[in-house]
Amino acid sequence: MSEQPGKSSGSKSTKRDLSDEGLITRLLAGPLGPIFVIGYLAVVTFLLYREPRALLLRFLLFAGLLLIYYMPHKAWLKLLLAGVTVVAIIPAVGLKNPFLLEIGFQVATFATLALGLNIVVGFAGLLDLGYVAFFAVGAYLWAIFGSQQLWQLHSSPGTATVYNVFPLGAWWFWPFLIFGITAAAGAGMLLGTPVLRLRGDYLAIVTLGFGEVIRVLANNLDKPINLTNGPQGITPIQRPPLPDFILHGALPNWLSQVSGRTIGEGDMYAFFFYFLAVVWLVFTIAFAGRLENSRLGRSWTAIREDDVAAVAMGVPLRRTKLTAFAIGAAFSGAMGVIYAANRTFVSPETFSLTQSISVLVMVILGGLGSIPGVVLGAAIVTMLNIDVLQTLSLQLSSLRQGTGMIPLIGVPWAELPTQLDPARYQRLVFGLLLIIMMIFRPEGIIPSRRRKLELHEDDDPLAPPADSENVLITSTGGD
């Protein structure tokens, strides 16, 4: 309580930072921190450029972003380093190994979804188990209008179209980003309205049902009107048009020369989608972060903490909950449009309950309500999913083809049953991860720290020098 007047606020804040952030921050403090981080990134980039397929190096590159996050330095420096990593290093290495761009794209996609879900679950405290439905709404919106599906409305699924042209030009992708946001927000309200009165378990079950309804609709709306093409899914879906100089001109030629690999249209689209997803992710982070620290964000938290008290303070329950559902859904709606265009294919399988759960896992793993945590959670889960486990499986299968023996037990690799493929144990690994997290760090990897409001001790009316003693005396008497 007793603030020493002579103490400078600067030393206080650094002290607070150190005690809050722990070991990594302490190691990175001082002028050597940025030098170390830059050196680290340079070494990893160099090695990765020489060995583009090394799993560990890929992992270390993404871990570099985490290091930057933990640096106790000025925000602009961190933003600069992170920007260079995302805008320059990852694409540069992606020239050598386009898989890195795919990882980047998927991490950005799922991080956006996780951030959207985080608004509903983390900020407003409304457990939503059917979140992927909003992603599906966006994806199917562009899939239906951005493919030749509209010609097929009256034919049975699987019939080849008789037309060569698409009903809408590819440039419609851009307006459909907006439509995707709107449609998903609308679906969010649609889900939100009937569940306004529900809490906890009941809410979770209704949202779970909603998610399944959307998936089942996608699966079955091939009759009587063939809107979704049923379980076969819709393909091809148009990608947004890119100017010719990007696709064929000097740029890909130059990139081919630099990388020593032919850079074609597909690669340029990989770059494009990577950047598009990152831009949308950055937008989402900014949006969510700023909303969190606003009247609306405080209302969400208030409702999560105690809805009776929140209403008594004048927070309209209905509207506040609906905005949470709508805004949370909107992010993933736009991402759905981007995802459909990137894959040029959508099918109901992508939007299963397990997908909803894995987005929830990202949120919980990273830290419920914490924006950096949620992004990290999304990165970890996605990389485990599409990179680590797959790579291990590949390596295992190459061992299996050799003549080597398994150490210790002396059985040939070839006899190892295929059931032991790591890629088959995705869900098991996530389950274990969650259990471990719940036991040892239930608040998530980067827990949400209820923002410390900047109380400038100097201009704080709570602490006017003349009255301070007086207030202190009252307080000791009063409490």
Place this chain on the structure above:
Amino acid sequence: MAPILELHKITKRFGGLVAVSGVEISLDKGRIASIIGPNGAGKTTIFNSITGVYKPEEGTVVFDGHPITGMRPDQITAMGMCRTFQNIRLFQNMSVMENVMVGAHTRTTQSTGIGAVLRTKAFREAEEAVRLKAKQLLRFVDLPLGLGDQLARNLPYGQQRRIEIARALAAEPKLILLDEPTAGMNPQETEAAIRLFRRLRDEMGITVLLIEHDMKVVMGISEWVSVIDYGQKIAEGTPAEVRKNQRVIEAYLGRHATVHEG
């Protein structure tokens, strides 16, 4: 003086149980008044019926000349009535400042999230104004300085009570309802709390309606007392009148009890 709050024949039932039955209360502007009664008499039910948490089956509530029966709690708060709770209901995992800032919800004008996202000048000014107001209110309730960024749950009980009052004040109420605000306080704390309630009226011009258990508090501060027992109003008047009322003595202390002056 014109009444700021009138209850006309309020009846609230829970299934077969009649919690409040035909209660009439009229509260003049600028008064400090109390509703007292034994445990389970229906005091908090009356509060909840006034603030819109419950909708009374019969009767009307008129606040500041407008009938408010059936309105939602947040609408009623927006009209200028705010409350505290019997068991403190702060937003535990929000900072003290944020708690008070939520209280100002109906008095800030950033209606959409757009301003917040764009960090417009209007947004920043509104935000700064709310923050300043919150600081002033925390000071008004004599919260020790520098606690603004603490989580509400980390503070001792007496301070939480004060924060709850500051939060209610942030809604700029004309009428504040305090539900057993001194429950669980020691004599010194109660003393300080009573001083604070007086200042609400004297310095801010807010009408105060208390539910209270502690006779010392009631008699010390109230200018008008309504006594509730078994959901019905059994007496009202000045503290001096009420304490002499035989029905009140029976209800409160049991039959054959007498109260000594003091």
